[in-house]
Amino acid sequence: MSKPFAGAHVVLHRLLMNQSRQGVQVVLLSKRTLDAPTHPGHWGLFGGEIEDDELPAAAVKREVEEELGVAGEWKLDLAKLKDLTEGDAPRADGIHKVKYYSYQFAFDLDHLALRRNANGKVEGDGIAWFTKEEVENLKIRPEDRSAIGQFFQKHT
Numbered sequence: 364m365s366k367p368f369a370g371a372h373v374v375l376h377r378l379l380m381n382q383s384r385q386g387v388q389v390v391l392l393s394k395r396t397l398d399a400p401t402h403p404g405h406w407g408l409f410g411g412e413i414e415d416d417e418l419p420a421a422a423v424k425r426e427v428e429e430e431l432g433v434a435g436e437w438k439l440d441l442a443k444l445k446d447l448t449e450g451d452a453p454r455a456d457g458i459h460k461v462k463y464y465s466y467q468f469a470f471d472l473d474h475l476a477l478r479r480n481a482n483g484k485v486e487g488d489g490i491a492w493f494t495k496e497e498v499e500n501l502k503i504r505p506e507d508r509s510a511i512g513q514f515f516q517k518h519t
Contacts, residue, residue, distance in 0.1 A: 369459035371419035372410030375468040389492040419462035463510040
């Protein structure tokens, strides 16, 4: 029996105050390395493949904690993950179904950094917060762009 989803990703977001003291939604993205197996050099969401017998929400939590090194008080609360959408991610071996969530993430970049994977390699070239307008001009993984667009439609 195959899994309904092969991957799970999350739109990490927060509300920032602009110079006019009005709230502006921003999303946290990671820049993929130039040697990434898919979409090298693109910006993308946090997440990844779902392991055997793992639920999509648990996969998102694990991936964010691994990629950003969040632990203890920084851990994601699964109860606060919000369903966002589902999508298709074309890969060399076919189309993968992906589950997308959103999560209000209160931590600033001062507390975040990309971590090394089990092979000792950092999985990205950087992270940054972006507004809806900034996202429109970025090179973003196509499947992530759709989910980010849906997030901003619901939150602007």
